[in-house]
Amino acid sequence: MARFIARRVVQLILVLLAVTFVAFGALNFLGDPLVNIVGPLAAIDYCDEVEAGLREDSYTSINNSRGDCEIIGEAKADFGLDKPVVQRYFTWLGNIITGDLGTSFQTQLPVSEIIAQKLPKSLMLMVMAQIIALAVAIPVGVYSAYRAGRGIDRATSVASFGLLSIPNFALGVIVLQFFALRNQWLPASFDDTSVGTRIHSLILPATVLALGIAATYQRLLRTDLLTTLQEDFVHMARAKGMTDRHIMIRHALRPSLFSLITVFGVSTGGLIGGSLVIEGIFSIPGIGSEIVTAVIRDDFPVVLGSVVVIASGFVVINFFVDLFYTWLDPRVRSS
Amino acid sequence: MGDPQLTVEDLYVRFPTSRGTVEAVNGITFNLDKGQMLGIVGESGCGKTVMMKAVMDLLPSTAEVTGSITFDGEDVLSMDKARRKHFYGVDIAMVFQNPMTSLNPVKRIGDQLMEGMRFHRGLSKAAARARAIELLEQMQIPKPRERIRQYPHELSGGMRQRVVIAMALANDPRLLIADEPTTALDVTVQREILELLDELRRDLDMAMVLITHDLSVASDRTDNVLVMRNGDMMEMVPTARLFDDDRHPYTLSLRKAMPDITQSRGTTPVEAAPDANSHLRDEEALIRVEDLVVEFGKRETLFRAVDRVSFDVLEGETLGIVGESGCGKSTTAKSIIQLPEPTSGSVRYRGQELTELNPEAMREVRPNLQLIFQDPVSALNPRRSAWDLVSEGVEIWGRHGAWTDSRIHELMTAVGIDPDHMDRKPHQFSGGQCQRLVIARALVLDPQVLICDEPTSALDVSVQAQILELLEDLKHQYQLTMLFISHDLAVVRNIADRVMVMYFGRVVEIGDTDSIFENPEHPYTKRLLSAVPGQEALGGGKFLGSPDAMLGEWRTPECRCGPGDMPVLVPRGPDHHVACCHVENIIRI
Numbered sequence: 013m014a015r016f017i018a019r020r021v022v023q024l025i026l027v028l029l030a031v032t033f034v035a036f037g038a039l040n041f042l043g044d045p046l047v048n049i050v051g052p053l054a055a056i057d058y059c060d061e062v063e064a065g066l067r068e069d070s071y072t073s074i075n076n077s078r079g080d081c082e083i084i085g086e087a088k089a090d091f092g093l094d095k096p097v098v099q100r101y102f103t104w105l106g107n108i109i110t111g112d113l114g115t116s117f118q119t120q121l122p123v124s125e126i127i128a129q130k131l132p133k134s135l136m137l138m139v140m141a142q143i144i145a146l147a148v149a150i151p152v153g154v155y156s157a158y159r160a161g162r163g164i165d166r167a168t169s170v171a172s173f174g175l176l177s178i179p180n181f182a183l184g185v186i187v188l189q190f191f192a193l194r195n196q197w198l199p200a201s202f203d204d205t206s207v208g209t210r211i212h213s214l215i216l217p218a219t220v221l222a223l224g225i226a227a228t229y230q231r232l233l234r235t236d237l238l239t240t241l242q243e244d245f246v247h248m249a250r251a252k253g254m255t256d257r258h259i260m261i262r263h264a265l266r267p268s269l270f271s272l273i274t275v276f277g278v279s280t281g282g283l284i285g286g287s288l289v290i291e292g293i294f295s296i297p298g299i300g301s302e303i304v305t306a307v308i309r310d311d312f313p314v315v316l317g318s319v320v321v322i323a324s325g326f327v328v329i330n331f332f333v334d335l336f337y338t339w340l341d342p343r344v345r346s347s
Numbered sequence: 348m349g350d351p352q353l354t355v356e357d358l359y360v361r362f363p364t365s366r367g368t369v370e371a372v373n374g375i376t377f378n379l380d381k382g383q384m385l386g387i388v389g390e391s392g393c394g395k396t397v398m399m400k401a402v403m404d405l406l407p408s409t410a411e412v413t414g415s416i417t418f419d420g421e422d423v424l425s426m427d428k429a430r431r432k433h434f435y436g437v438d439i440a441m442v443f444q445n446p447m448t449s450l451n452p453v454k455r456i457g458d459q460l461m462e463g464m465r466f467h468r469g470l471s472k473a474a475a476r477a478r479a480i481e482l483l484e485q486m487q488i489p490k491p492r493e494r495i496r497q498y499p500h501e502l503s504g505g506m507r508q509r510v511v512i513a514m515a516l517a518n519d520p521r522l523l524i525a526d527e528p529t530t531a532l533d534v535t536v537q538r539e540i541l542e543l544l545d546e547l548r549r550d551l552d553m554a555m556v557l558i559t560h561d562l563s564v565a566s567d568r569t570d571n572v573l574v575m576r577n578g579d580m581m582e583m584v585p586t587a588r589l590f591d592d593d594r595h596p597y598t599l600s601l602r603k604a605m606p607d608i609t610q611s612r613g614t615t616p617v618e619a620a621p622d623a624n625s626h627l628r629d630e631e632a633l634i635r636v637e638d639l640v641v642e643f644g645k646r647e648t649l650f651r652a653v654d655r656v657s658f659d660v661l662e663g664e665t666l667g668i669v670g671e672s673g674c675g676k677s678t679t680a681k682s683i684i685q686l687p688e689p690t691s692g693s694v695r696y697r698g699q700e701l702t703e704l705n706p707e708a709m710r711e712v713r714p715n716l717q718l719i720f721q722d723p724v725s726a727l728n729p730r731r732s733a734w735d736l737v738s739e740g741v742e743i744w745g746r747h748g749a750w751t752d753s754r755i756h757e758l759m760t761a762v763g764i765d766p767d768h769m770d771r772k773p774h775q776f777s778g779g780q781c782q783r784l785v786i787a788r789a790l791v792l793d794p795q796v797l798i799c800d801e802p803t804s805a806l807d808v809s810v811q812a813q814i815l816e817l818l819e820d821l822k823h824q825y826q827l828t829m830l831f832i833s834h835d836l837a838v839v840r841n842i843a844d845r846v847m848v849m850y851f852g853r854v855v856e857i858g859d860t861d862s863i864f865e866n867p868e869h870p871y872t873k874r875l876l877s878a879v880p881g882q883e884a885l886g887g888g889k890f891l892g893s894p895d896a897m898l899g900e901w902r903t904p905e906c907r908c909g910p911g912d913m914p915v916l917v918p919r920g921p922d923h924h925v926a927c928c929h930v931e932n933i934i935r936i
Binding site for chain 1: 403404405433434436437440441443445448449450452454462463467498500511517
């Protein structure tokens with residue numbers, strides 16, 4: 013077991029290195045960070061020409077006492093952009109390890125502070141969504157497998173496919189209209205006053221997010237359960253005179269959770285950053301909307317910091333999913 | 348007439364499907380007296396399992412069951428809910444065919460044993476636990492206290508079936524239904540389990556139904572035998588009269604299809620030059636394997652499946668490789684075609700060293716060595732037609748010139764597939780026909796050697812006999828050399844010229860078929876032979892102890908191998924070699 017965990021931790025570190033390197037590299041090669049700091053002059057060969065004596069440095073910038081090229085040079089040194097990319101990557105990586113995610117180009121605030129402010133809201137939304145999804149999908153999945161082919165099973169199938177085929181934003185708008193605006197049963201936007209108000213105001217968006225995944229979970233669980241119910245050990249349990257309820261919950265459920273758990277791990281990663289549409293509709297100042305803003309403004313440190321946090325979250329959750337497999341199936345433990 | 352435990356009268360089971368009603372059981376009537384054992388025999392699909400599942404109320408809700416089932420005077424089909432709740436698993440219990448799948452893989456053995464006792468009898472956890480341990484002891488399972496903490500995958504197949512039986516007996520049932528309880532097990536384990544069941548039945552004075560496709564298993568232990576075919580009852584006879592000549596024609600045909608271990612095929616067409624020093628006969632043998640080693644895994648998980656195995660196969664010969672599952676017989680044969688690649692050793696085909704060939708050169712050799720699989724249904728791509736499956740090899744090798752369509756037709760006829768059925772998909776064929784397709788697919792490449800890996804063990808006995816006959820015919824027609832892997836000694840005796848017995852990755856005995864079967868030398872060979880069912884009437888040998896006792900011990904009176912000793916094959920006859928550690932002892936004899 014210890015070896016299993018150790019191996020997964022090493023894997024986790026390697027995944028994070030790869031993800032951050034690709035993100036860092038992509039952002040540096042696809043756009044010049046300097047342009048975002050000092051403007052378009054940084055992008056052309058202006059400074060090279062000045063240095064080569066081909067033209068005079070002009071004094072059009074904010075401070076007339078210094079030439080544009082001088083300012084560009086200072087900014088380069090300030091932000092460490094005069095060093096090679098690989099070196100910058102490792103400097104940045106070292107900073108991350110010490111908890112320093114850099115400073116936003118735009119707001120000059122530390123990235124860690126921005127994330128600390130935005131992430132908990134998204135995280136809370138995600139956790140609530142997953143809890144709702146599992147709480148709905150597991151009982152419904154078990155029951156529809158138990159009554160496979162009957163009316164109730166058909167009805168849940170139709171409902172599941174319906175939910176799967178409505179995009180989040182559409183469902184979000186409908187739910188917002190009906191539950192928050194027309195009837196005012198639940199708040200329409202995020203209320204940050206206390207933990208209670210936060211949970212209360214996240215019920216609607218979390219449910220909207222949850223329904224889609226719940227439908228996926230329900231389909232997967234139902235299919236896996238139907239396969240498990242064909243197994244000999246289920247017949248054996250019936251021959252022992254066990255009740256249907258006992259067989260469904262004590263015998264069949266656990267070996268049927270694999271697909272569901274796998275998709276749980278994958279969808280969680282998507283949810284952390286991918287709920288931006290819902291965050292938009294329900295005015296939640298979460299990490300999703302923050303990333304979109306940062307990408308549009310080429311605010312590299314914010315984008316990178318968010319990527320690191322989301323990727324780590326994804327890998328860590330899937331690490332726990334793997335641990336959960338071993339709990340589900342003792343055969344995984346010994347292999 | 349004694350005191351009936353179970354009476355089935357005019358029982359019908361029908362399954363309505365979209366293509367009409369399937370009649371699985373057609374008006375069966377029988378009586379099982381208290382403490383008696385009834386064998387229900389028939390091929391798969393004859394309705395024997397469906398019938399007993401109807402008794403156990405295990406059929407899907409779509410099944411229509413009519414007739415009457417009476418258990419000790421109680422009408423089972425009209426039983427009220429409260430009685431039913433504590434009827435199955437208490438008064439009547441069932442053991443299933445495959446112990447590998449009839450235990451829940453994610454629950455501890457103890458929990459699975461205890462749940463029935465706790466539910467039906469309201470035992471406390473401690474009491475149920477104590478009873479579980481007691482039951483495991485009764486099943487002759489060593490260290491029961493540790494076992495109940497284990498999961499099913501930590502136990503061998505035989506052990507698991509013992510656990511399943513313990514589970515069935517937990518609440519002292521008056522009737523036990525055993526559905527092919529030993530079919531999935533090795534022949535030596537099979538005997539142990541059958542003996543255990545028999546013993547328990549007598550000790551607990553319980554009635555028992557033994558469902559089996561194997562007439563020999565039924566003939567050894569039952570009081571009466573009910574023969575079924577296509578849902579109909581052919582006849583029900585006292586077991587003692589099963590081998591009389593005035594039996595129902597279907598019973599006779601089942602009997603005829605039983606491979607007979609006492610009968611030799613009489614011919615030994617290949618003359619082998621006796622070699623006093625080695626069991627390898629000919630430098631120029633068609634296949635010559637020397638010191639073959641195949642290992643799987645690495646470091647701590649390293650497992651040596653085949654351990655320094657040497658043998659040769661002459662052209663036109665059939666070599667039977669026998670042994671229990673896991674003994675390395677399949678691996679040995681398959682590593683000839685480099686699937687998997689041997690870890691070390693030499694494999695020569697027509698003098699060519701196959702282990703040194705690069706993949707491209709090996710590909711050129713492959714058509715000559717074709718494989719027949721154990722499970723024909725999974726060996727055929729379900730989405731391709733019979734024609735596509737068979738002609739694919741021809742297309743790949745671009746032999747369309749020589750192998751015209753009419754030649755494929757001819758081949759299909761030769762293996763017994765109606766050429767009009769060429770556009771059918773595998774699922775439209777029976778298991779036996781699928782095996783015929785697999786054989787045609789192999790033969791289309793004009794092979795020299797067929798490697799048959801348990802080609803009939805997934806098939807019914809009567810089909811098995813047909814396939815064996817077909818292989819024999821084709822062997823002569825196409826001058827084939829065969830490697831025939833099987834755990835069924837009777838089959839091997841009927842088809843092989845020579846036999847190689849394997850045990851834990853090593854050859855323990857090799858020689859011509861008659862010598863091995865009539866004069867087995869190695870204790871393991873003797874044990875294998877004595878464990879074959881159907882010999883009770885013939886005074887078959889007594890079982891020689893548990894497999895654990897054999898591990899690491901190679902014991903013949905004159906030849907003792909300690910741990911770590913490497914046995915060598917020493918000659919005991921013109922073509923008969925046996926594994927031994929201390930050769931000097933044997934020469935003295």
